Amino acid sequence: MGKILKILNGKELALKLNLELKDKISSFIKTSGINPKLAAVLVGDDPASKLYVNIKRKTCSEIGIGSILVDLDKNITKSKLLDEIEKLNKDKSVHGILLQLPLPRDLQPYTSEFIEQIDPIKDVDGLHPINRGKLFDYNEDFVPCTPKGIITLLEHYNIEIQGKNVVIINRSNLVGKPLIFMLLKRNATVTVCHSYTKNLDVYTKKADILIVAVGKSKFITKEKVKEGVIIIDVGISRENGKLSGDVDFEGVFDKCSWITPNPGGIGPMTVSFLLQNTFNAYKKQL
């Protein structure tokens, strides 16, 4: 199989989805006269968080979604941050609220309280307990953007999920947990691994589809996967100033039937679904 045929090109698909969304947004604005708007709440001065927020806002503006940045000091108190979120809940011109995570260390223990403060209809990250609960019932109205991006990418390439052994290495609220329900809904057999999993290789070698979101460069090498595996590389780490995924791409390439590049795979799909979720929130509120 030619190299290009094996690549799950998230960058290309995200671009296509964004262009389609741009058209939809412009026709909605024509009829409603109301512009969709996302509020990005950034607390503190973590450079990576700033970079992610900038990328998200830039992509919003490219497709016709307005955005505001609520830039807050890292020493903000818990009650002040809850108030800031409440202000955005009440602001009718704001349709989506994104709280950039992780929060500064002192606020981290209250992360769930801040998320619960967001009006579920504006919860474009799909992290509010009401939206999580809906996913338990296989309702995907507001699901986290990365899992939605992963499933959409697989479906776009007509990769069958039903009946497959899918192994996820990650159990976070943002990636692993929502994926469990989205994959079960599509009739996969799902195995979830994490840092306490013993003999990880036993599981990875059984995977028809392997989804890795660990954040350690070259975590998955060719010895750990079986012939014909489909690999989704979600993790991001920085090595010598260069961004890298979790998978030894060159090493595993000949063994895979499909693989995402990283960068250029799940990252752009994640941003694309933030835009889709914002558009859905806007439609629900119109």
Ligand SMILES: NC(=O)c1ccc[n+]([C@@H]2O[C@H](COP(=O)([O-])OP(=O)(O)OC[C@H]3O[C@@H](n4cnc5c(N)ncnc54)[C@H](OP(=O)(O)O)[C@@H]3O)[C@@H](O)[C@H]2O)c1
């Ligand atoms: N491309 C994108 O758009 C995108 C979006 C979201 C996240 N990411 C990236 O994906 C990665 C995960 O993100 P996250 O927010 O889910 O982070 P996280 O909460 O730190 O999750 C990391 C997961 O990896 C597991 N893990 C760590 N070391 C392991 C080991 N040696 N063996 C097996 N499992 C191990 C952890 O297990 P425990 O639960 O036991 O700690 C945890 O479940 C990060 O690199 C992040 O930057 C990328």
